Amino acid sequence: MSVLDRLDRLDRRWIFLAMFVAVAAPILYIGVTGRTLPEKVTSTSRAVYEAIEATPEGSRVLFAFDFDPASAGELQPMATDLMRHCAARKLRIVCIALWPLGNNLAEETIANVIGADFPHMRDGVDFVNLGFQSGQQQVMTVLTTNFRKGFPVDERGRDTADLPILQGVKTVADFPLLVDVGAGYPGAKEWVQYVVTGLKGSMRMVAGTTGVSTPQLFPYYPDQLAGILAGIKGAAEYEMLVNEGLGGAPAAKYMEAQRRMGPQLSGHLLLVGLIVLGNVIHFRRSRGGQA
Amino acid sequence: MHEERIALAAWMLGIALATIIFVMRSRRGKPPVIRRIAALEAVDDAVGRATEMGRPVLFVPGIMDMDDIQTVAGVTMLGRVARTAAEYDAVVQVPTSRSLVMEAARDAVQAACLTAGRPEAYQADRIHYVSDEQFAYVAHVTGAMIRERPAACFLMGSFYGESLILAETGNSVGAIQIAGTGESSQLPFFVAACDYTLIGEEFFVASAGGPAGLGAVAGCREDLRDDVHRGGHGAGHGGRALARAGVALRVA
Amino acid sequence: MIARRVVPMAIAIVAGLVMAVSYFVRSIEWMGEAAADVFNVIAAIAFVLGAGSLLKANLSAISRRDRGWGYAAVTLAAFLITLVVGMAKIGVNPSPDAPQAAWSGSQQTAGTPFGWIYEFILSPLTATMFALLAFYVASAAFRAFRAKNTAAVLLLVTAFVVLLGRTYAGVVLTDWMPAWASGLRLENLSSYVMAVFGTAGNRAIMIGIALGVAATGLRILLGLDRSWLGGGGSA
Known part of the structure; x- marks a missing residue:
């Protein structure tokens, strides 16, 4: 059996092993050295940063956690950075989740960011977690007519009518900014279709999504979506902007997205190599009349 | 009435009308030509x-x-x-x-x-x-x-x-x-x-299967040339809502 | 016949029309919301059906000693443990707002057994399954990305541009390009491909899908599609 034949019939577990090495090696290297790769910021990521910067201090921001632990590897870094940016900008953060496990991630993010670095922010006044609400896009439509009906109590069981942070909020339109970190359905696309489009510009929305679902959102940018964080690459770009804007040496938790671009680089290079190899085999066999 | 949704309602009605017309055409023996899949x-x-x-x-x-x-x-x-x-x-x-x-x-x-x-x-x-x-x-x-x-x-x-x-x-x-x-x-x-x-x-x-189903598909395609996405979304919302309620009640 | 087909069809059409119209008419919005609530309640009750099916399927697999029956045993054990820990609120402290009520606390609080299951079992398992995608993408890329015709060559070139442009490799490879040709730098080219070609293609597919969804919804609304009732397809 020729080398080409062997390669063509390569057991896929060798490819799995190559991918494992390609991902593990940079994780170890970055973990030891702490070195990250510089990113060139794209317009969609910069637009997210600028949308939050342009929101007046003290404004309420609705922060939707529409993902679960499965996609947290890609989305949690951007959720952390977005919350840090909002808190640093002195925005009042109202967290909600339309995915059952999104609520746990909201709690974790609040503890890691607000609890650790913004202890002066008061629960119910400067931030609140309203928890998970079932009903998917139906909840979104309810929020457009009656916000409290969608979330009658917060995660701790307090009546939302009594929360200072929600005083004056009748519908979702009373939030000047919506931040959605979403992995699928319901997520950014549904927020655009059921909420943002109907509000005709009175509410701005920025979204952070997995790389694979980002192309679905480009048709909405920049009209319905003010900015998009496209996968871990978008998160890394945004993280750089936030770290530069806030100054000082960022903690490791605020470098996560940039650290994950190392494995992304080696993984992509391996993919390119595999595609090239596959085509070399294809052409050599075609020329040999074996295709 | 949600004034901002009137255009969407018009698209929905248009799609429904086109669907009914093409279903009727199909039933009269003029089914749309669907390429082989x-x-x-x-x-x-x-x-x-x-x-x-x-x-x-x-x-x-x-x-x-x-x-x-x-x-x-x-x-x-x-x-x-x-x-x-x-x-x-x-x-x-x-x-x-x-x-x-x-x-x-x-x-x-x-x-x-x-x-x-x-x-x-x-x-x-x-x-x-x-x-x-x-x-x-x-x-x-x-x-x-x-x-x-x-x-x-x-x-x-x-x-x-x-x-x-x-x-x-x-x-x-x-x-x-x-x-x-x-x-x-x-x-x-x-x-x-x-x-x-x-x-x-x-x-x-x-x-879609039978002629009426294909008529429905053709109806949707013929009705819309521009801005179909918004109209389709509106009708989709209606259909989605319908399926949600109907199927749930059926199973119940 | 009437009970199995006519009544469900009538309910579907009426409920569907109500939900569709309530989206546009403020005064009957509550009717649409009520219908959606009914669905959610029924879907929640249907969990019992699912649990019954899960138990039956896995108990059968164990009793027949089917291939992989050990996995069925693990599934059953995980199901029962999670169910009992969650429903009985084992290890959950009462809520500070109602300290006299033993079951007033939330299961999802960190440190509770249910929270432990979430943090140390569910989260890593689901993240692991999602991470498997990287391996499958590599395998599929090696096997399926072959330049067999012109369209496939275009696809390959686009894939290279996006794969390299979405990492620092794009910067390293094309940063030497002068400013007037900066549009050809890989990171810019990949953004352009995604924003222009990708978006155009996506729009076309999304429009087609939206029309398909509309057509299928209307077929049910008009009573043309009865396949979901179980029996016969389209009229």
């Missing part, structure tokens, strides 16, 4: 291959509930596959990730077996619930693929991050794979890993 023609071959090899057919109706129109279309396709399988005496396994989908799938398969004249071919236990949790469901289905090595896999419905895992596992066991979905982000994965893929509207056309 290779994936549809491959259904019989795939089921036949499973029969010859003595291996089961695996049908995955997506991971969403019956309030998703794609799931409804997937269950409709299941009926077609199950009828062919009953005629060929092949076994169809249907693991579902939603209880309501399990019930609807059982009804569809039972009816298909009756239509094929083989009511004894229906085995309710072959259509079973696994888990609402996306990756728990995927773990079960891929495990079943490895153990039972189905000869044909049908992946038809609403899929997300699990699409490539399912399709690649099916490929690794040598199954003929036919996929169909309206999730545009997952289409590249199915195209890369499956033998045939019903892309977007093809999936709905495939599930």
